[in-house]
Amino acid sequence: MKIKATIILLLLTGLTFAQKAKKGKPVAIAPKEIFVAELIAKMTLEEKLGQLNLPTSGDIVTGQANSSNIAKKIEEGKVGGLFNIKSVQKIKEVQKVAVEKSRLKIPLLFGMDVIHGYETTFPIPLGLSCTWDMNLIKRSAQIAAQEASADGINWTFSPMVDISRDPRWGRVSEGSGEDPYLGSQIAKAMVTGYQGDDLNKSNTILSCVKHFALYGAPEGGRDYNTVDMSKIRMYNDYLPPYKAAVDAGTASVMASFNEIDGVPATGNKWLLTDLLRKQWGFKGFVVTDYTGINEMTDHGMGDLQTVSALALNAGVEMDMVGEGFLTTLKKSLEEGKVSISQIDNAVRLILNAKYDLGLFHDPYKYCDANRAKTEIFTSSNRSEARKIAAQSLVLLKNENQILPLKKTGTIAVIGPLAEAKENMAGTWSVATKQENSVSLLAGIKSEVGASAQILYAKGSNLDYDAAFEERATMFGKTLHRDNRTNEELFSEALKIANQSDVIIAALGESAEMSGESSSRSNLEIPQMQKDLLKELLKTGKPVVLVLFNGRPLVITDESQTVPAILNVWFAGSEAGYAIADVLFGNENPSGKLTATFPRSVGQIPIYYNQKNTGRPLANKEGKFEKFRSNYLDVANEPLFPFGFGLSYTSFDYSNLSISSSQIKANEKLTVSVDVTNTGNFDGKEVVQLYIRDLVGSVTRPVKELKGFQKINLKKGDKQTVIFEISIEDLKFYNADLKHVAEVGEFEVFVGTNSDTTNKIKFNLVD
Incomplete structure (x- = not known):
């Protein structure tokens, strides 16, 4: 074949695709199947295993790509991609090592958790889902892809489509709520937003649907915990969003940490091969979660060699961080525990993705410094983020039409979340520059200008427990704990409250009180803030609770005592402006809940599409009935049902x-x-x-x-x-x-x- 001969000649003479690209000459290469097959034929076993290895960028910083610990592995062809590295300059330095110093010059993938925006940050996914607007959701993914690709990233570990009906689980913030139908529509919108209609375009990136599968249903709501459910529940309630993402063409899938039918997902052949590939026809590659292979040892599945072979045989193609594939598959191959055809197939799928991205045509296609300067955190992107954020807010209560507020008189803004710009982007906002986010106080001041007097007091810390606050404000999301006594903080707050015409109480969770490894057994607002709110209500002044949260909270007391409640989630880098837009009526709230709010933690799991028992509660008032399926101490009904959300109109x-x-x-x-x-x-x-x-x-x-x-x-x-x-x-x-x-x-x-x-x-x- 003429094309085949051309490829062989290019590789043998050293006139490689990478070297041509270095000279600014785009390379005409063979069709994917031929090109990839020829490339695999040239690879040693070690180079093949290297393509399946996905380490974190670790110690690489600008100017150190050649001397970093990982550079040697890249030169030796032992790395297929990197993640947690950003900026065109850094990524180009690392890519140069791969395409100019390794034997076969194979470019790297560069991944990042671009979960709900890049530097322009949108509401957390749970908040974003409350827009119920697929065009806006898709647009948020398009902007995220545009910015990430402009900064060198070509692969995102998103969307997370796990259905969750247990708000104790912190990662409920990262998903789209409790419903499989809505979750499926959002999964499709996100995948098509990231990938567009052509991955060869420079502003599109690979999506990675996660966490496959059932990760959102851990026992006790405790992260990484056991998941056990029937197949019929899987297929009807939990699997549809994953399938929707596959049907939409997601390029990759991430295996989850939990077990399924007694076998961890990372080593579950029924899940990754029988279901994903044979039943659903998935054509992309599967990557583990962070050290997912290694962690099967603690599940009780065997040593690193055993679980690495288990993962490959199950259908995993890329090993994130653990290096089990890199260090053990050669021995497993020699012992007949895995086959060379399995390894070659995994390599083929990784190389296919690189080909689809156009990296063999131009390995530096995502390293355009001009794009990095002009397409990230732009005024137009921020404007769209502000509008999208405003539509994610959910009005839970508005007694006597307190809202929208007038821009007159004296307005007191009180609470530990009022001047907390570091928290506005919410959890999993790794590319956000927190200093650029807009706090609630700043947004209100900008909106009101000189039309009204704005008074501010912190009022309280996040909680009485300083150690708890430290755990809940990680990753630079400090609330700057105030060392004054509780009495001094309350006193200052009450002083300005009594001078005001209306009080805006900015309370709730900090950004890292939800998210990965942020499970909670108590879903109420932290006690110190509850005590502050009670004191503010005693003033007799109208109180608007601006509730920050990454999950449904138990706000039964607040719903009875506070006249107005606006649920704002964590609305992104433009949060302060967006919340002010709604508070003062520039935007009419239109968000609707995608996860049920319980009256009590004891009701969990609680969700709208439940099944009846043989003894359902007959009355419609939530009254107790003996020998019916109900509680002695609380009504069966939720505090706020799925789909709920008020408006300033009717x-x-x-x-x-x-x-x-x-x-x-x-x-x-x-x-x-x-x-x-x-x-x-x-x-x-x-x-x-x-x-x-x-x-x-x-x-x-x-x-x-x-x-x-x-x-x-x-x-x-x-x-x-x-x-x-x-x-x-x-x-x-x-x-x-x-x-x-x-x-x-x-x-x-x-x-x-x-x-x-x-x-x-x-x-x-x-």
């Missing part, structure tokens, strides 16, 4: 109708409802459609989200919202794990949240 639903009372498998139904803005503000509403399958071969949930539309209505306007229902919306996995729709009666609910009782019926017939 919406009326009427004229729910359906095109037919029955449907066949090859037909579709339309459901329509009139939505009228009956309040005094223009506003956005998320119209939600739920379906209930009344009789099934297996028990079915009381409701399942199957559609939603976010509409914008001017005050007084009405819109007819139309949904289409097909057989696909009625399918579920039965006891044989077949995806089926069964004939029978269904109910359709359309309303403002999952508690809606506005329903109509139809039948699926043969």
Whole structure:
């Protein structure tokens, strides 16, 4: 073959793709299959294993790429990629080592946890999901890819699509909530946002869906803990977002830490080969989580050689940090525990990804210093982040229409989260420059200007316990603990509170109270802040609670005593501006919860699409009934249900109708409802459609989200919202794990949240 001969000639004569690129001459290379096959044929076993090795950048800093400890491994072809290194200058230095000093000149992948933005940071993923706007979510991923790629990054460990129904688990902040349908739509939006329609473009990057699988359901809500569930629950409730990401073309998948059916995901062949590749048709590569292979030893699966072979045989292609592949697979190959074809296949998938990114054509394609100067943290990106953040905020209570606030009089801003710009970006914001984030106080001052007087007091520390605060403010996200006595802090706060017309209380979690390894057993606001809030309420002044959080909190007391509550999550680098936009009415809040807020930790796990028992609670008031499935001490109902969120205006639903009372498998139904803005503000509403399958071969949930539309209505306007229902919306996995729709009666609910009782019926017939 002429093309084949050309590639061999290039490699043998030393006129490599890397050397040509160095001279500024883009390289015409063979089609991927031929090119990769020829390259693998030239590789030694050690070089092959090197492509499967993903260490962290460690000690590499500018000017030290050639002398760092990892440089020697790169020269020897023992590294396939690096992560946790940023900036064009550093990355170009390291890439030069790979493509100019290693024998085969194979470029490296450069990965980073670009979770919810790069330097322009968007709300934490849980907050982002509360926009219910797939265009905005996709746009956030596009901007993140644009900025990361401009700074040398070509691979992100995102999106995290783990379904979670237990807010004790800290990483609920990093996902999209409790619902598989909504989670699937968001997974698709994020993957397509990162990867675009062509990975050869310089502003797109590889996505990595994680954590495969079931990571969001650990026992006790404790991170990395055991997960154990039935296959039918997996397929119906937890697997759909992963599959949606695969169907959207995600380039890579990250294995999770937890076990599945008694075998850790990192070594689970059923999961990584039978399900992911054979059933779903995944064509990309699988990477472990940080030291995921090594940690199987503590799971009780054997020594490093044993678990490394287990991972390769299961379907893992790249080993993050642990170097089990690099150091043990040669011996396992000699002992017949793994095969050379398995190793070659893993290498092929890694090289395919590099080819798809265009790195063989130009290994420095992501090292454009001009892009780094002009495309990161731009005013336009920040403007979009501000608008997106405003739509993520959820108004939980607004008694007597306290909000929006007027820009007059004296406004007291009190609380440990008021002047805390280091916390605004939230957890997993590794590329954010915290000094550029905007605090709530700064945002309010900017918005109000000279129109009102702003008074500020910290009021309290995060909590009485200094050691707890230290654990909860890691990674440079300090709250600058105040060493004054509690009495002095309270006294200062009450002094300015009494001088004010309205009090904004900035309370809740610090950024690192949620996130990885931040599980909590108590989900209430820390006690010192609760005590401060009680004192502020005693003043008799109107209080607006601006609640910072990375998870659903138990705010039962606050919901009863505080007249207005705005849940702001951690809204990103533009948080202060976005929150002020909502507080003062520039933006009407439109966020809707994607995770249920419990009344008590004892209710957990709590989620809207539960199943009935044989003895469901019959009354609708939450009253206790003996010999029914309920608690002695608290109502079954959540404090705030899935899909809940208020607006400064009001919406009326009427004229729910359906095109037919029955449907066949090859037909579709339309459901329509009139939505009228009956309040005094223009506003956005998320119209939600739920379906209930009344009789099934297996028990079915009381409701399942199957559609939603976010509409914008001017005050007084009405819109007819139309949904289409097909057989696909009625399918579920039965006891044989077949995806089926069964004939029978269904109910359709359309309303403002999952508690809606506005329903109509139809039948699926043969």
